[in-house]
Amino acid sequence: MAPLLSSRHLDFVLHEVLAAEQLSELPHFAGQDREVFDGILDSARKLAIDCFEPSYRLLDDHEPRLENGRVVLPAETEAALVQLREAGFFGAVQAPEHGGLGLPRTVANAAFLWLQAANVSIANYAFLTMSAAELLARHGTPDQHLRWMRPMVEGRFLGTMALSEPQAGSSLGDIRTTARPLPDGRYAIRGTKMWISGGEHDMAENIVHLMLARIEGAPAGVRGISLFIVPRKRLDAEGRPSVWNNVALSGLNHKLGQRGTVNTVLNVGEGGETIGEIVGGPGQGLACMFTMMNEARIAVSMGAVAHASAAYQHALAYARDRLQGRHPDAKDPASPQVPLVAHADVQRMLMQQKAAAEGGVALGLYLARLADLKQAAATAAEREDATLLLDFLTPVFKAWISEEMLAANFNAIQVLGGAGYTRDHPVELHFRDNRLNPIHEGTNGIQAIDLLGRKATMAGGRALRLFLDTVAATSGRASLAAEARALAAVTKRIVATTANLLALRETDGQRASLAHAPAYMELVGAATFAWIWLEQASVAARRRDGAADPAFYEGQIAACRWVFAHVLPRAHVAADRIALGAAAMTEIDPAWLTSD
Numbered sequence: 001m002a003p004l005l006s007s008r009h010l011d012f013v014l015h016e017v018l019a020a021e022q023l024s025e026l027p028h029f030a031g032q033d034r035e036v037f038d039g040i041l042d043s044a045r046k047l048a049i050d051c052f053e054p055s056y057r058l059l060d061d062h063e064p065r066l067e068n069g070r071v072v073l074p075a076e077t078e079a080a081l082v083q084l085r086e087a088g089f090f091g092a093v094q095a096p097e098h099g100g101l102g103l104p105r106t107v108a109n110a111a112f113l114w115l116q117a118a119n120v121s122i123a124n125y126a127f128l129t130m131s132a133a134e135l136l137a138r139h140g141t142p143d144q145h146l147r148w149m150r151p152m153v154e155g156r157f158l159g160t161m162a163l164s165e166p167q168a169g170s171s172l173g174d175i176r177t178t179a180r181p182l183p184d185g186r187y188a189i190r191g192t193k194m195w196i197s198g199g200e201h202d203m204a205e206n207i208v209h210l211m212l213a214r215i216e217g218a219p220a221g222v223r224g225i226s227l228f229i230v231p232r233k234r235l236d237a238e239g240r241p242s243v244w245n246n247v248a249l250s251g252l253n254h255k256l257g258q259r260g261t262v263n264t265v266l267n268v269g270e271g272g273e274t275i276g277e278i279v280g281g282p283g284q285g286l287a288c289m290f291t292m293m294n295e296a297r298i299a300v301s302m303g304a305v306a307h308a309s310a311a312y313q314h315a316l317a318y319a320r321d322r323l324q325g326r327h328p329d330a331k332d333p334a335s336p337q338v339p340l341v342a343h344a345d346v347q348r349m350l351m352q353q354k355a356a357a358e359g360g361v362a363l364g365l366y367l368a369r370l371a372d373l374k375q376a377a378a379t380a381a382e383r384e385d386a387t388l389l390l391d392f393l394t395p396v397f398k399a400w401i402s403e404e405m406l407a408a409n410f411n412a413i414q415v416l417g418g419a420g421y422t423r424d425h426p427v428e429l430h431f432r433d434n435r436l437n438p439i440h441e442g443t444n445g446i447q448a449i450d451l452l453g454r455k456a457t458m459a460g461g462r463a464l465r466l467f468l469d470t471v472a473a474t475s476g477r478a479s480l481a482a483e484a485r486a487l488a489a490v491t492k493r494i495v496a497t498t499a500n501l502l503a504l505r506e507t508d509g510q511r512a513s514l515a516h517a518p519a520y521m522e523l524v525g526a527a528t529f530a531w532i533w534l535e536q537a538s539v540a541a542r543r544r545d546g547a548a549d550p551a552f553y554e555g556q557i558a559a560c561r562w563v564f565a566h567v568l569p570r571a572h573v574a575a576d577r578i579a580l581g582a583a584a585m586t587e588i589d590p591a592w593l594t595s596d
């Protein structure tokens with residue numbers, strides 16, 4: 001069986017590019033060291049291979065179903081979650097005083113990548129729970145830490161994020177679920193939640209829904225939204241799950257992929273009272289929820305990276321094995337056939353996948369490192385810089401990377417030819433599973449609007465400046481001079497294009513400017529991807545001489561050159577489209593789209 005990921009590359013990114021061990025010099029991560037990091041990665045890899053991967057296809061074939069009102073899932077899901085719980089994964093990044101392992105996110109996310117690559121449908125239950133615990137760690141009261149967060153850190157309660165409603169997906173300001181204050185300070189919640197992953201099952205002692213609702217009389221729009229802990233079962237005086245909280249399952253959604261993760265429509269407060277506890281304060285709901293959403297945006301795109309990695313490894317093994325045809329200049333029909341990997345077009349498709357998967361790993365773990373520095377860097381200035389850069393890069397990682405990973409899965413199928421289109425190989429399943437990532441956690445269209453409409457001007461443009469300075473620093477150090485120059489040329493276009501779009505906003509309004517958001521995402525995304533590859537190649541160039549495995553380092557430099565030849569030019573195309581006004585969709589009259 002093909003590996004799920006390149007361990008060698010993961011190791012390279014963690015220790016040679018990102019110097020993960022240096023994080024343990026920060027007081028927040030005191031006591032952590034390389035041995036601890038290697039131990040957790042090793043344990044994740046084993047869990048992935050032994051408990052997660054074997055049921056990957058099975059969970060797709062046997063999607064959750066309803067029997068007598070209960071959700072029935074293959075037993076393999078709960079069995080894998082039990083193993084994960086026993087290994088302490090649910091508390092990977094939480095502080096030891098909350099029962100966690102206190103790991104840096106850089107390492108925890110690298111470990112989690114194994115599980116996502118092996119079986120995303122199971123990994124989803126854990127990532128939702130870990131993100132919910134993180135939200136409560138930051139915004140919950142000490143009492144909420146004890147009663148709700150601690151059991152999630154221990155993996156006894158599982159978490160969900162309950163934002164979407166049938167009429168409110170991208171537009172969360174239009175949610176209708178209401179919260180009526182009760183005399184004891186809690187709230188009675190009423191409404192319908194749509195698309196809730198992990199919303200109903202019997203695999204945990206309790207399910208903790210982190211639910212957005214509007215307190216009666218609250219202002220319209222996002223300012224009127226508050227956040228509530230809405231459990232499946234209420235807790236008794238000792239904190240044990242007791243009576244049902246009237247969170248009723250009204251149906252299951254049947255999906256293209258990620259079928260092993262149950263996806264639900266929930267009605268709350270209909271047959272009786274559904275009790276919720278407020279988190280943060282009235283009107284603070286979306287601000288608090290962004291803790292979870294930002295974590296989730298990085299996690300979903302790490303999932304996309306995991307799909308690209310696993311499918312690439314499978315396609316590579318297949319291409320090495322299958323003999324087909326001869327080189328164009330081999331004239332003798334009786335000469336031996338060559339493996340697929342010897343053909344130029346197959347090499348192109350494999351290189352795109354390698355560049356996507358390994359570039360995605362490097363960028364995703366770079367973001368995780370920023371999250372660690374945001375929390376734990378020694379000075380306030382370093383923490384602020386890390387926060388701004390992370391905020392700027394999060395929509396880019398979510399949107400640009402998730403689409404590039406989907407392109408990698410497209411190529412993985414193509415490398416296998418007809419075999420790739422069958423269920424005999426996992427590449428079609430990775431493709432289907434991965435198709436969700438540009439949709440959930442804020443569609444990629446919404447991410448592009450976020451990048452241009454908010455992040456490019458954030459803190460008076462300082463977030464963008466920090467990004468450009470980071471890119472310039474890498475270029476300044478890089479021994480690949482031509483690539484460094486090419487990147488510098490693109491950053492100039494980012495500066496000019498941003499200024500032009502801001503000017504357009506002043507003259508023609510936000511709508512005209514934001515119509516260019518997808519092209520702006522392509523410009524910044526291709527530049528970001530090229531930059532992380534230049535960073536990796538620069539390290540590789542320093543290390544290859546005298547290395548035990550020079551081919552590995554040569555492969556990093558070759559992939560970087562490939563990205564500069566094939567991906568970075570897309571940034572210029574995007575900038576040209578914006579300059580010409582061709583990227584703006586405001587010029588499209590919806591009347592032209594009618595078909596009858």
Ligand SMILES: Cc1cc2nc3c(=O)[nH]c(=O)nc-3n(C[C@H](O)[C@H](O)[C@H](O)COP(=O)(O)OP(=O)(O)OC[C@H]3O[C@@H](n4cnc5c(N)ncnc54)[C@H](O)[C@@H]3O)c2cc1C
Binds near residue numbers: 168440443446
């Ligand atoms: C499998 C799955 C799991 C999910 N899990 C969860 C979960 O656990 N919890 C949860 O709360 N939600 C969940 N969601 C919901 C998900 O976050 C939403 O589907 C997503 O936010 C998009 O909302 P929508 O489906 O209503 O699409 P819409 O908002 O109707 O959007 C449709 C299209 O219009 C575009 N669009 C919408 N508004 C604008 C705009 N203002 N400008 C430009 N383009 C726009 C979108 O980009 C998209 O392309 C899940 C969804 C799926 C499919």
